[in-house]
Each structure stands twice: as C-alpha cells, then as structure tokens.
Amino acid sequence: MSSASDGHLGDLLSALLDRELSPAEEVSARRHLETCAFCTTELSEVETARSWVRGLPAVDPPFGFLERLTLDAGRLGLPRSSTRRRVGVAALAASAAAGVALLGLAPPREAPVSPSVARLVEAHATGASAEGDPVSRLAPLGVPVSLRR
Amino acid sequence: MRRLVFTTALGLVTAVLAPVPVGPGGAAADTAEEPLRTAGEAAQRTSFTGVLQIRWLAAGSEQTKTLSVHGANGSVVVRGGGSAAMALPTQRLVEHGGEWDLMWPVPQGGAERPDASRKYQLTPKDGPAVAGRATRLVEVHHGPSLIERLYLDDESGLLLRREQFERGAGPVRSIGFDTVTIGSLTPPTDAPGAVVDFAPSPVVAHRVPDKVSAPGRLPEGYERLGVYRRSGVHHVRYSDGLYDLSVFQESGRLNRKGIPGGTPVAIGPGQGWHHVWPGGHLLLWEAKGVVYTAVSDAPLDQVLTAVRALPVTTGSSSLFSRLRRVARSLVQPLAD
Numbered sequence: 001m002s003s004a005s006d007g008h009l010g011d012l013l014s015a016l017l018d019r020e021l022s023p024a025e026e027v028s029a030r031r032h033l034e035t036c037a038f039c040t041t042e043l044s045e046v047e048t049a050r051s052w053v054r055g056l057p058a059v060d061p062p063f064g065f066l067e068r069l070t071l072d073a074g075r076l077g078l079p080r081s082s083t084r085r086r087v088g089v090a091a092l093a094a095s096a097a098a099g100v101a102l103l104g105l106a107p108p109r110e111a112p113v114s115p116s117v118a119r120l121v122e123a124h125a126t127g128a129s130a131e132g133d134p135v136s137r138l139a140p141l142g143v144p145v146s147l148r149r
Numbered sequence: 150m151r152r153l154v155f156t157t158a159l160g161l162v163t164a165v166l167a168p169v170p171v172g173p174g175g176a177a178a179d180t181a182e183e184p185l186r187t188a189g190e191a192a193q194r195t196s197f198t199g200v201l202q203i204r205w206l207a208a209g210s211e212q213t214k215t216l217s218v219h220g221a222n223g224s225v226v227v228r229g230g231g232s233a234a235m236a237l238p239t240q241r242l243v244e245h246g247g248e249w250d251l252m253w254p255v256p257q258g259g260a261e262r263p264d265a266s267r268k269y270q271l272t273p274k275d276g277p278a279v280a281g282r283a284t285r286l287v288e289v290h291h292g293p294s295l296i297e298r299l300y301l302d303d304e305s306g307l308l309l310r311r312e313q314f315e316r317g318a319g320p321v322r323s324i325g326f327d328t329v330t331i332g333s334l335t336p337p338t339d340a341p342g343a344v345v346d347f348a349p350s351p352v353v354a355h356r357v358p359d360k361v362s363a364p365g366r367l368p369e370g371y372e373r374l375g376v377y378r379r380s381g382v383h384h385v386r387y388s389d390g391l392y393d394l395s396v397f398q399e400s401g402r403l404n405r406k407g408i409p410g411g412t413p414v415a416i417g418p419g420q421g422w423h424h425v426w427p428g429g430h431l432l433l434w435e436a437k438g439v440v441y442t443a444v445s446d447a448p449l450d451q452v453l454t455a456v457r458a459l460p461v462t463t464g465s466s467s468l469f470s471r472l473r474r475v476a477r478s479l480v481q482p483l484a485d
Contacts, residue, residue, distance in 0.1 A: 006246055030208075036231075037230075037231070038232075038246050040407075044407050052401075075212070085398070110400065110401050113401030113403060114403075115397065115440060117408060117426075120397050120444055121431065124393065126243060126253050127257065129234075130253050130256070131388075132185050132189055133186075133235035133311075135192050135201070135218055136194050138225065138235075139201055140324075140427040141234040142201075142216040142227050142230050142235075143203065143216075143229065
C-alpha cells in the first residue's frame with residue numbers, strides 16, 4: 001500500500017471509500033485511522049463531499065416546457081404535416097416527458113450529513129479562547145476528539 | 150475603564166484574603182466574570198512554560214492527558230496528542246499535519262459577552278499551592294451549586310488550575326499545571342509564515358438565512374455573540390458571560406456513521422445524542438432537514454435547556470432547494 005509522503009493516508013482515503021483497496025491495504029488503512037485524528041477527520045469530510053455530490057437533486061420541468069419543446073421542433077423546420085415526423089417528435093417528447101417526470105416527481109432527498117465533530121470542536125474552542133483564558137480553552141484541543149458517552 | 154474597575158475590585162476583595170461571598174447586587178458583583186478575563190490577560194503578558202494535566206469524565210471513567218504549554222510575548226502554544234493550538238494576539242490557529250489553520254481572527258467582530266455577574270456568584274478564598282505556587286481560589290456558584298473552582302497564581306494572576314463541577318462531589322473536568330515556570334522566556338514560536346485560511350465569514354444579523362435558527366437570546370442567560378459561515382456550515386455563537394455555546398447548523402439529514410457512541414437525549418422533535426469531549430459536552434440532532442451540533446463547556450443541563458429552546462426552522466432554503474431553483478432558472482427560458 002502506498003501511503004502519502006507525510007505519513008497520512010491522503011488519496012488512499014478515497015480508495016478506501018470506493019472499496020478499491022486490497023484486504024490487506026484496507027486493514028492497514030483502518031488501523032491507521034484508529035490512531036490518527038487527522039485522517040479520521042479527512043475521511044469524514046471526503047465521505048460528506050461524496051454524499052453531497054451523490055445527493056444532487058432532480059429538476060422539476062417548468063410548466064409549458066414540453067409544449068415549448070414540440071413547438072420548437074416545428075420552428076426547426078420539421079413539417080407539421082408530416083405524420084411520421086410528428087410521431088417522431090411526439091415520441092421524443094414523450095420520452096423526454098417520461099424521463100423528466102421521473103426525475104422531477106421524485107421526492108427531493110436531503111443529503112446525509114456526518115458532522116466533522118473534531119473540526120466543529122476546534123472552531124468552538126478557538127473561538128472561545130479569543131475572549132477567555134487561552135490556556136484552559138485551548139488545552140482540550142491537545143486531545144484528539146474521540147467522542148464517548 | 151470598566152475592566153480597570155473590575156480588576157481593582159478583584160484586587161480589593163482578594164486583598165482582604167477572607168472568604169467573602171459576593172452575590173448579585175453587591176459592590177463586587179461585577180467581578181464575577183473577571184477571573185478568567187484576568188487569567189487570559191495574564192496568559193498574554195506573562196512568560197511561562199509548563200506541563201498541563203487535563204482530566205475529564207467520559208464513559209463513566211476518568212480520562213487523563215498530559216500536554217505542554219508555553220507562553221510569552223502574547224503568544225500561547227499548547228501541544229499534545231500530535232496536534233497543537235496557538236493563540237496569537239491577532240489570530241487563533243490549530244495545527245494539522247504540519248500545516249496551521251487560521252480558525253479565527255482576533256477580534257472576531259461579534260457582540261460583547263454579557264455580564265456574567267447576572268447569573269453567577271463569585272467567592273474568593275485562600276487557595277492551596279498549585280505546582281508549588283501560592284494561589285487565590287475563586288469559587289463560582291450558580292444559585293446554590295458550585296460549578297467552578299479557579300486557582301489563580303498569587304503573583305502573576307495566571308490561571309494555574311480550573312475545576313468544573315456538575316453533579317456529585319468531585320470535578321467532572323479539570324485542567325491544571327503539574328509543573329510551571331514563570332519568568333523571562335523566549336517566545337514559544339514565531340507566527341507561522343503560511344496558514345490555511347479557515348476563518349469564517351461573519352453573517353450580519355439581518356441577513357441570517359431563514360433556515361438558520363439564531364435567536365438573540367436563549368434560556369439560561371445565553372446571548373448571541375455572532376453568526377458565522379464556514380464551509381457551508383452556519384455557526385451561531387452564544388455566551389452567558391462565563392461559558393460559550395456554539396450551535397452549528399448544516400442542511401441535510403444526520404448520518405451518525407463515524408460518530409460512535411453517544412447517549413440518547415430528547416431535543417426538538419426527535420432524538421438527539423449526547424457526547425463528551427475533553428473540554429465539555431457535544432449534542433447532535435436533526436430537525437426538519439437541518440443537522441445541529443451544539444458544543445459547549447457549560448454544564449450539560451444548561452446546554453440542554455438552551456438548545457431545546459431553539460426554534461426549529463424548515464430546510465426549504467437548503468442548498469438543494471437553491472440548486473433546484475438554479476436548475477429551474479436554467480430551463481425556464483426554454484418554456485417562455
């Protein structure tokens with residue numbers, strides 16, 4: 001397994017999420033993650049970014065879109081009198097309608113979010129230290145955030 | 150001027166060296182927020198180096214960690230666990246893998262913290278020696294409950310030990326010097342030449358998006374300091390004068406994968422989860438398409454009371470809703 005030069009997993013995190021690592025590489029990567037807060041945070045962020053991309057929504061067809069599509073077909077020179085062409089345009093429109101309807105009528109999905117808790121804790125503690133006692137406010141950041149009950 | 154009055158009042162009170170309860174409305178009531186402020190100022194002007202011991206209760210057992218801290222010329226660096234955090238006069242930084250992230254500029258541009266004396270009572274006492282140095286002990290009470298013990302170095306004002314109480318007799322969390330050297334020292338480090346700018350953008354109050362729940366006040370005396378945005382996450386900061394409460398909000402549904410453990414707690418319309426981090430409590434929950442993460446060093450009952458009062462907003466202005474609107478606007482001309 002080739003790891004990043006700085007000792008962290010780097011691009012291997014994406015490969016881990018894509019299940020592209022060999023079993024031995026995966027074991028090694030997961031073992032590293034158990035002790036490396038940096039890579040754990042990175043993994044969470046990569047995973048969140050992937051889920052957001054996958055969760056991109058479908059688009060509702062605006063009212064009149066399909067009608068405009070068939071009219072435009074006529075403007076493009078398709079003879080309205082041609083039954084075969086009309087059938088072709090209708091089939092095209094029907095296909096488009098079906099496709100768009102399937103996408104458009106599907107309920108919007110909220111993207112899954114796995115908060116980057118370590119980063120949020122850092123944002124909180126460093127913000128608090130700006131106006132309070134910097135020693136006791138910053139000190140908890142010296143402990144890798146591993147949430148427990 | 151106000152700060153000078155506070156400092157003077159604290160000096161007068163502690164000079165008596167007698168256990169003088171100071172309650173709201175008393176002549177020295179305004180000093181309630183002063184020990185940490187004084188300690189913060191002492192950390193900025195005093196040169197010191199030492200070993201910190203941090204202890205906290207998690208999963209029913211005590212966790213400990215040893216850290217090193219070094220302060221001089223207005224800079225403080227805390228190192229431990231393979232990471233580091235730095236307080237510079239104009240920046241707060243955190244190190245990741247050899248790179249420094251700028252987390253906050255100083256000042257942050259938010260509202261002033263409320264006066265903690267409205268909520269807390271301060272009692273100065275003689276303190277025990279901490280790391281071999283004489284201290285003044287300041288106890289902080291919320292009503293009848295002891296919630297903090299602050300041990301301030303008699304000579305410099307530096308906070309040498311901080312204990313936090315919630316339930317039971319012992320502290321749930323403590324941070325204190327095992328060893329400390331105070332005196333002329335070289336600065337801990339130069340400011341990093343290159344930093345990754347991770348600082349948030351402030352969001353002015355009248356432009357806070359509808360989907361963001363950011364009331365000006367929450368129960369338990371928490372007042373909003375500011376609203377910020379960073380990496381798609383809105384960060385609403387509150388303070389009661391002593392503790393800070395951060396409420397992070399992002400559109401989506403909560404996926405707890407990678408966030409193991411947690412105790413179920415009731416928050417809002419659904420279930421939330423309570424976690425402990427070395428500096429306090431963290432709550433996670435989801436409501437109407439928004440994922441909330443609350444982080445605070447305040448006692449858990451205070452945090453729960455405050456966040457349960459957050460109005461639930463709809464996620465209708467989520468990124469996805471905006472994307473849908475953008476996509477619609479792209480297609481709309483074809484229909485016109």
